[in-house]
Amino acid sequence: MDILLFGIAREIIGDQKLRLPGDHGIDTVMGLKTWLLNNYPQMGNLNSLAIAVDQEYAQDDLKIHEGQEIALIPPVSGG
Amino acid sequence: MKKIKLVSKIELAGLYDWLQHPEAGGIDLFIGSVRNHAQGKEVLKLVFEGYEPMALHQMEKLADIAAGRWPVKKLLMVHALGIKNIGEPVVVIGVACAHRDDAFEACRFLIDELKKTVPIWKKEYFTDHTVWVNAHP
Numbered sequence: 048m049d050i051l052l053f054g055i056a057r058e059i060i061g062d063q064k065l066r067l068p069g070d071h072g073i074d075t076v077m078g079l080k081t082w083l084l085n086n087y088p089q090m091g092n093l094n095s096l097a098i099a100v101d102q103e104y105a106q107d108d109l110k111i112h113e114g115q116e117i118a119l120i121p122p123v124s125g126g
Numbered sequence: 127m128k129k130i131k132l133v134s135k136i137e138l139a140g141l142y143d144w145l146q147h148p149e150a151g152g153i154d155l156f157i158g159s160v161r162n163h164a165q166g167k168e169v170l171k172l173v174f175e176g177y178e179p180m181a182l183h184q185m186e187k188l189a190d191i192a193a194g195r196w197p198v199k200k201l202l203m204v205h206a207l208g209i210k211n212i213g214e215p216v217v218v219i220g221v222a223c224a225h226r227d228d229a230f231e232a233c234r235f236l237i238d239e240l241k242k243t244v245p246i247w248k249k250e251y252f253t254d255h256t257v258w259v260n261a262h263p
Contacts (some may be wrong), residue, residue, distance in 0.1 A: 053177050054247035055258040075207075093261055099245070102180040107214070118177055118245075124259035125205060125246030126158050126217050126237060 048073070050110075051118035056096075059089045064117070076100070077107040083119065094122040128193070129202040131216045132178055136206050145222045152226030154233035156215040160210045162200040164259075174207045174216065176182040177245040181205070184244045188236055196232040198223055201237060206244060216248075232252045 055114040057063060073079050084091050085090060087092045097120040098105045104120070129144060137156070145153050164243050185203045192198060201220040210216050219236045223229040250257045 051177065053245065054249075058258075068191045077241045086158055086169055094263055099177070104243070118180065120177070120245050121258070122260040123241070123243065123245055123249065124248045124261075125176070125244050126241040 048113055048117065049081070051116070053118065054100060054121045054124075055093065056090070056119045056121040060088055074110055074112070075107065076105045076109045076111060080107070081116070095122065127200050128187060128189045129204070130182060131204045132181060132207055133204060134178055134206065134208050136218055140217060140219070141202065141204075141218060141220055145200045145220045147222050148198045149224055150222035150229075151224055151255040152229040153200075153222045154220065154226075154229040156188055156233050157215050157219075158237070160212050160214050162212045162258075164250050164252075167252050169212070170253065171212070172206075172210045172216070173249045173251070175247045175249075176205070176207050176212060178207075180245050184240075185240065188243070192221070192232045192236055192240065195235070196221075196223060197227070198210050198232055201232070201236075203240065205240070205244070207246070212238075222237050233252040 048067045052060055073082055095116050099118045099120050162169055175187040178186045187203050204218045206216045219233050221232040248259045
């Protein structure tokens with residue numbers, strides 16, 4: 048499963064995309080957030096951490112799976 | 127009718143012409159531009175990055191909400207990405223309505239919501255450091 052990265056999240060992880068290990072066992076948005084915070088503790092210092100699934104903001108209980116477009120959305124600052 | 131775009135450089139000329147409509151007596155055009163300071167320090171430039179397909183999708187959704195809430199004749203949302211220098215426009219919101227109250231309200235709604243939900247990020251370049259805006263408390 049690949050996660051698209053932007054802004055400060057891209058800089059924290061150090062790549063444009065994050066490939067989760069094959070045995071990650073993540074099946075919800077909450078599971079992904081927990082995995083990210085455990086593996087990249089600096090994410091915990093951000094104002095917010097949202098996940099987008101297929102270009103929509105996702106609730107924590109949403110199921111995620113291979114084939115979806117999943118992105119990590121750090122605090123936005125357009126405008 | 128709506129126009130929603132992400133561009134590398136905003137060309138202001140032509141936007142008013144596009145917004146004109148024979149039934150529109152009030153046209154609001156908001157332009158957000160790069161200012162030369164933040165947190166009391168000199169800003170040299172900004173760099174904008176977007177998750178482009180999602181940003182366009184979220185801008186379309188905001189435009190649809192505004193068009194449902196106010197009697198909008200024409201609506202445009204344009205955001206720039208890439209390196210922006212002091213004074214350059216970075217975002218333009220335009221709304222044409224029959225009356226000014228609706229145009230002001232719809233325009234305000236669109237820029238406020240864009241800043242909250244559209245996945246675009248800006249990095250401020252100061253003389254000695256850089257900051258992703260809003261990232262940290």
